[in-house]
Amino acid sequence: xxxxxxxxxxxxxxxxxxxxxxxxxxxxxxxxxxIHDLREWTTDKHRTVDDAPFGxxxxxxxxxxPIFAAVDQLRAEGSKVILMAPSGARFNQKSARDLARExxxxxxxxxxxxxxxxxxxxxxxxxxxxxxxxxxxxxLAAAVVVDxxxxxxxxxxxxxxxxxxxxxxxxxxxxxxxxxxxxxxxxKVPDILLSGNHAEIALWRKSEALKKTKRNxxxxxx
Numbered sequence: 001x002x003x004x005x006x007x008x009x010x011x012x013x014x015x016x017x018x019x020x021x022x023x024x025x026x027x028x029x030x031x032x033x034x035i036h037d038l039r040e041w042t043t044d045k046h047r048t049v050d051d052a053p054f055g056x057x058x059x060x061x062x063x064x065x066p067i068f069a070a071v072d073q074l075r076a077e078g079s080k081v082i083l084m085a086p087s088g089a090r091f092n093q094k095s096a097r098d099l100a101r102e103x104x105x106x107x108x109x110x111x112x113x114x115x116x117x118x119x120x121x122x123x124x125x126x127x128x129x130x131x132x133x134x135x136x137x138x139x140l141a142a143a144v145v146v147d148x149x150x151x152x153x154x155x156x157x158x159x160x161x162x163x164x165x166x167x168x169x170x171x172x173x174x175x176x177x178x179x180x181x182x183x184x185x186x187x188k189v190p191d192i193l194l195s196g197n198h199a200e201i202a203l204w205r206k207s208e209a210l211k212k213t214k215r216n217x218x219x220x221x222x
Contacts, residue, residue: 084138
């Protein structure tokens with residue numbers, strides 16, 4: 001998969017996407033990542049990327065010219081253009097699975113009071129938000145989307161089955177996990193996990209996942 005992120009703050013994206021599994025994904029060739037400064041596509045000496053909104057109002061709006069120029073240069077056949085914005089559709093695990101099937105993502109990071117609507121109307125394929133809150137800019141959100149998506153690619157995780165057992169698979173949160181020691185202070189690992197009966201363990205894990213989902217995210221159960 002190829003990913004191009006266009007942002008005013010490249011370092012915000014670069015740091016989290018150069019560690020752990022994202023570093024591994026790039027080293028093994030599963031991910032080709034490029035992070036671009038939007039100002040590279042400005043044409044004036046002040047490298048202007050924003051202006052006051054027509055009709056008045058607070059803040060500044062990102063100008064269309066550099067965004068269109070960036071996408072025109074980066075886009076190829078099969079590219080999907082995504083805008084990170086609080087007003088976008090909510091990103092979730094299904095979204096990540098869908099994006100993991102795409103060969104090329106161009107992710108635009110919103111800032112200020114947003115982007116000129118003509119960018120959304122004529123350039124963007126998908127608007128995404130990572131939650132019902134507003135960040136200072138879309139760079140952190142873009143890093144979240146890339147991480148959640150790329151970890152689903154074959155060969156990125158040490159065990160591909162790990163992704164199949166993630167929270168939100170089958171609309172359930174992942175149940176509790178334990179490791180050694182079998183007893184820590186006065187707390188013991190549930191006996192079922194030490195039994196070696198894999199069928200019973202699977203049933204227990206499904207039951208615990210359901211309990212946790214009912215407790216923490218009942219909305220997932222409908």
